[in-house]
Amino acid sequence: MNVLASPAQLRASFFRWALFTVPLVLLIGFSAGQLGGPDTPWFAGLVKPAIFPPTIAFPIAWTTLFVLIGLSMALVASAWGAHGRGLALAVFAVHFIVTQGWTLVFFGMQNMIAGLMVLGFGIASLLIALALVWRVRRSAGLLLxxxxxxxxxxLVLNYQFLAANPDGGPQNADGAEMTVTL
Incomplete structure (x- = not known):
């Protein structure tokens, strides 16, 4: 027997999922941030593009985005019985995990070209995930x-860093000069 959930039950399901997905997304995002960061001699030595925002903008933007992502995933996860729900969650999870590797690639490995590739993958895979999420819950898609x-x-900022620092920036930690070709 199929029984439709009441609006109160749907809200409760969303809130339960949000209590799981928002902290999970924050944890993954902040953990990825520990794999590298802008507080390195290499990054300090890079020529900064004109569009580089104040440093404080990054934690504010990412925290806001992580909360929106968590709420979006809670909306999808709470859509029990929706066609494509599991696929949307799985595709977004793969997208998110891979894209969070950008910090390690750009700051940790000091590889601007690979960072650009991670962001290219991130945008392409997010567009796919967004289409899948949109089919399940339009409001979840809007949050993304x-x-x-x-x-x-x-992606534009990463490219501008690469263009402004075609030699790859200052020497890396082991003293070997880094070179980047465009």
Whole structure:
């Protein structure tokens, strides 16, 4: 027998999922941030593009985006019985885990070209995930649009870092000079 859930039950399901997905997304995002960061001599020595925002913008933007992502995933996860729900969650999970590797690649490995590739994958895979999420819950898709905009900005910023530092920036930690070819 199929029984439709009441609006109160649907809200309760969403809140339960949000209590799981928002902290999970925050944990993954902040953990990825520990794999590298801008507080290195290499990054300090890079020529900064004109569009590089104040440093304080990054933690504010990412925290806001992580909360929106968590809420979006809670909306999808709480859509029990929705066609494509599991696929949307799985595709987004793969996208998110891989894209969080950008910090390690760009800051940790000091590889701007590979960072650009991670962001390219991130945008392409987010567009696929966004289409799948949109089919399950339009409101969940809307919550992901600021994240898409930020990834596009990050791609442009990463490219401008590469263009402004064609030699790869200052020497890396082991003293070997880094070279980057365009």
């Amino acid at each position: 649009l600021p994240y898409l905009a930020w990834l596009c900005f990050a």
